[in-house]
Amino acid sequence: MKTYSRHNCKSAHRTAQTFLRCAVPRAAWVAGHGKFALIAWCGVPTITLHQAIEPALQQRAVVDSLGCGGRCRKRHEVVHVDVGGTA
Numbered sequence: 001m002k003t004y005s006r007h008n009c010k011s012a013h014r015t016a017q018t019f020l021r022c023a024v025p026r027a028a029w030v031a032g033h034g035k036f037a038l039i040a041w042c043g044v045p046t047i048t049l050h051q052a053i054e055p056a057l058q059q060r061a062v063v064d065s066l067g068c069g070g071r072c073r074k075r076h077e078v079v080h081v082d083v084g085g086t087a
């Protein structure tokens, strides 16, 4: 699993949500809370955060089989978000 620890500004992000808005500026939306992100790189990226790895992997299994939207290309990735602080 990849760890996301790089973003595009010099401020310290306190939450994974603001971190990912910075790190993945193309994302249509970032939903939820937690350090584990399911990123759908299908068309415009969408990101859903989870508190633990298991629900993130479960959700990926669901979108892998059902598709995440109209232009799904099955590019669904679960990553760990390291915001660098104590978030």
Ligand SMILES: [Zn+2]
Pocket: 007, 008, 009, 010, 011, 013, 019, 022, 023
């Ligand atoms: Zn940033």
Ligand SMILES: [Zn+2]
Pocket: 040, 041, 042, 063, 067, 068, 069, 071, 072, 073, 074, 075, 076
């Ligand atoms: Zn998809």
